[in-house]
Amino acid sequence: MRVKVREISSGLHPSEVVIEVHTAEGPERLVVDRSSVQGNSIFVGWRAIAEKKGQLLVELPRETMSGTWRVWVKRNEIAPESRESVGAA
Amino acid sequence: MILTDREILIALDRGLITIRPHPDGEAFTSSAVDLTLDPLIAIVKDPTPALENVIDPRAKGFNAEQVMGELSEQVTINSKNGFPLPPRKLALAWTREYIGMKTETRLAARVEGKSSLSRLGLVVHMTAPTIHAGFEGRIRLEMMNHGAVPIRLWTGMRICQLIFETTLGTAERGYKGQFIGQMAQRSSAKRR
Numbered sequence: 350m351r352v353k354v355r356e357i358s359s360g361l362h363p364s365e366v367v368i369e370v371h372t373a374e375g376p377e378r379l380v381v382d383r384s385s386v387q388g389n390s391i392f393v394g395w396r397a398i399a400e401k402k403g404q405l406l407v408e409l410p411r412e413t414m415s416g417t418w419r420v421w422v423k424r425n426e427i428a429p430e431s432r433e434s435v436g437a438a
Numbered sequence: 439m440i441l442t443d444r445e446i447l448i449a450l451d452r453g454l455i456t457i458r459p460h461p462d463g464e465a466f467t468s469s470a471v472d473l474t475l476d477p478l479i480a481i482v483k484d485p486t487p488a489l490e491n492v493i494d495p496r497a498k499g500f501n502a503e504q505v506m507g508e509l510s511e512q513v514t515i516n517s518k519n520g521f522p523l524p525p526r527k528l529a530l531a532w533t534r535e536y537i538g539m540k541t542e543t544r545l546a547a548r549v550e551g552k553s554s555l556s557r558l559g560l561v562v563h564m565t566a567p568t569i570h571a572g573f574e575g576r577i578r579l580e581m582m583n584h585g586a587v588p589i590r591l592w593t594g595m596r597i598c599q600l601i602f603e604t605t606l607g608t609a610e611r612g613y614k615g616q617f618i619g620q621m622a623q624r625s626s627a628k629r630r
Contacts, residue, residue: 360503361480361512362532364576367503380503382575394541394572394611408611410572414502415495
């Protein structure tokens with residue numbers, strides 16, 4: 350399952366990139382390896398960890414700048430090609 | 439339980455772990471694998487009146503990468519002279535190796551220092567050693583020279599070691615099995 354992201358800037362190392370995830374609480378930024386971003390999305394596991402009111406709890410591959418790993422995202426923030434996996438939750 | 443050198447190699451062969459370039463035989467110890475230093479490091483500059491003197495990680499729109507970019511200067515380690523890291527200097531550095539750990543694997547890892555460098559006062563991480571399943575990329579090192587004199591850093595020097603541990607079960611997001619739905623519903627119900 351992949352979550353949509355937006356590239357914000359390069360990271361401090363050429364292999365890294367700063368991305369932003371739109372969570373239900375607002376934007377969260379994190380640094381990931383460039384290879385992790387494919388089609389403006391990142392892999393967040395094979396399924397959501399929990400679901401409530403159309404929102405999915407997912408764990409990001411690295412800690413965000415605010416110190417969180419797990420975030421609630423709206424269902425439409427899931428990249429389309431991986432939506433079938435959401436049914437597991 | 440900590441993986442031995444044999445088990446790390448098996449995990450590499452099975453594709454549960456990726457280390458690129460593949461470490462040579464000398465990089466292994468009985469229960470760890472050494473990683474080496476990338477040529478690029480970011481050295482935190484001395485404070486000046488023009489620099490922000492307080493970092494607020496909870497500030498709205500806080501971008502740690504931008505802040506550290508402004509506070510530091512990038513240095514490429516000179517291949518002939520190395521780079522002498524002065525005492526009390528914070529440097530962000532990276533391993534030369536790319537590490538990949540599959541999300542579904544029952545493994546986690548810790549990056550730790552090497553005693554040969556620790557004795558000199560070199561710290562390679564600041565209390566955040568855990569590498570979770572699902573990690574991919576180069577490991578970022580937060581280095582500080584706590585010694586009395588500069589320590590010369592060299593590209594490719596053995597800078598840290600990676601210790602792999604088995605976890606008790608697979609992390610929630612790593613499950614791919616037939617009980618996926620049940621587990622997720624239970625987790626979801628608990629949180630309501």
